[in-house]
Amino acid sequence: MYILELSEIGKETVWGGNSLSSLYSKHVEQNKNIGESWEICDLKDDKNIISNGEFKGKTLSYLIENFGEEFLGSACNEFQETKKEEKYFPLLIKFIDAKDKLSIQVHPNEEYANKNHGKHGKNEMWYIMNAKNSPKLLIGLKEGIDKTALKNAIENNQNIENMFNYFEVKNGDAYYIPSGCIHAILGDVIIAEIQTPSDITYRLYDWNRIDKNGKGRELHIEDSFNVIENIDASKLKSQRINKIKNDNLEINEIFSNKYFTTEEYIIKNNFSSKTNNKTFEIIINIEGNGFIESDIKDNIIKLNAGKTVLIPASIGNYRIKSEGEMKFLRVTV
Template sequence: MTVQPYPLQFEPVFKERVWGGQALSRFGLNIPEGAIGEGWMIGDHPNGTTKVKNGELAGKGLDEIREAYGREWFGSKALNGKSGRFPLLIKLLDCNDDLSVQVHPTDDYERLPQGELGKTEMWYILDAKPGAKIIYGLKEGVDRAAMEKAIREGSIMDTLQEVPVEAGDAFYIPAGTVHALCSGVVVAEIQQNSDTTYRLYDYDRPGLDGKPRELHIEDSLNVIAYEGAGARG
C-alpha cells in the first residue's frame, strides 16, 4: 500500500513515576490515574512506541512507519545508524516531586546497553510554581575526586548548581551534564531517542514498588563532563 505523507498525530504512552502527578491532564491529555510523570508524545523505542491515531495509518506504531517509509518520509539522515530508530523522543514531564540527580552518557560510552544511544536533551518549561528550580551542572572546581568524596560523605547537593525557573525558559542539557528537574515544573523534553539514565542521588526514597531505587554511581562518575558540559553559569 502506498501512502502519501500527511501530518501524523500520535497517542501518548504514559509512564507512572514516583515523582509524577496529574498535571498533564491540564494540557488536554486523558491520563490514567496514579503518579503519571511522563507522557511519551512521539516515541520509537522498545520501552515506549507511540501509535498513530489519525488517517490511513491509524493504529500503526512509529516503529512500523519507520520500517515501511522511514527513509522516504524522514530523509536519508533521519534514522540513527546505531539503533536504526527514529532519532528523537519527545516527552511531557510532570514533576510533582524532585527527580533524581542524574546524568546521561554520550553515544560512544562503552557500557551503553546494546542498541542504546547516549542522551543529549533540551527542556522547555511549560509551567512552574513560584520558587521552582532545576539542578543544572556542577559548581566550579568539582572534579571526579570531589564528586566521589561528596557521594561518600552524603554532601552531593553541595556540588550542584541550582537555577530558578519560570514558564518559557529553555535549557540545553548536553550528555555528561549532571542535572535534575525539581518539584513544581511541567516540562516539554526533546531528547535523543534513548532511555538510559544514570542516577547519582535519589533522596533515599523508595520507588513505586516500595524498594530503594537503583543508583548507578560508577557509570555516573565515568560519564560526567566535569569541565565543558555547557551548563555552567
C-alpha cells in the same frame, strides 16, 4: 503521507503528579502519579501508535521501513543506510510533570550507551511550559568542584546537595542537557523535553527517598562516574535568537545542534508553511488553541495546549489556524 496524531504513553513515577491530564488533557490514568507523557517515541519497548488516517494503528517503525526518506527527509539518510534492524526514529518527545524532585542523574554518551547497553546515548533539552512556586533546576557541579571531589564526598557519606548549581526558572526558559551533565528537575514544573532516542538514566542520588517498604530506588554510582563530564552549566541556558518579529508572528531559535533544532513560534492569526523534503517536523503546542491542516483531504487536527503532531518531510504545504494567540515549538533535524 499526511500530518500524524499519535497516542501518548503515560509513565507512572514516584515524583509525578496529575497535571498532564488536568491541564493538557492527556489520556493517562488520573488515579496514578503520571510523571511523563511520551508523545513521539519509537524505542524497542515503547512505541507510540498512530491514531488517525490511513496508518491508524501503525508505528513510526512501519513508516520508516515503508516510506524512508519520504517520511523522515533527506537529512535523515544516515538512519536509512544502516542495517534493516537498526533503523530508528531519531528523536523522542515527552512532557514531564515534576510534582516532586527527580533524582540527581546523568545520561551516557553514544559510545558508552552502545558499548554497555546496545542503545543510543541521551542528549536532551528542556522547555519550561508551566512553572509555579519559583521552581529550580539542578545542573552541573559548582565551579571549583569536580567529579573526583563529588566521588570522595559520596564515598565518605557526606551531604552532596550543596555541590551543584541551582537555577530558578520561569515559563519559556530552556536549557540544554548534554550527555555527561549532572542534572535534576526539582519539582513544581511541567517541561517539554526534546531528546535523542534513549531511555538510559543513571541515578547518582535520590534525596534519601524511600518507598512504603522502606527501600530506596536503585542507584548507579559506577556508571554515573564513568560518564560524568565537567561541563560549564552557565552556558547551557538558551540564548534565544530572534529571527522574525512583527504584529502577527514571532520566531525565536531556542537550540540548534547536530541532533535537533528547536524554534519557538508565537502566532496571532494564521500561519502557513511548507516542508522542504529535508526533514520531518514536529509541532508541540505550548499555549492557546487552534487547528493544523494539510492539503490532504480531511487531514485537520485540533491543537489544544499540550498537543503534539508529526509532519512527514514530503507533505508540502500545511497551515496552522489559531484561535487567538498561540505559542508552539517547531522541532526539526
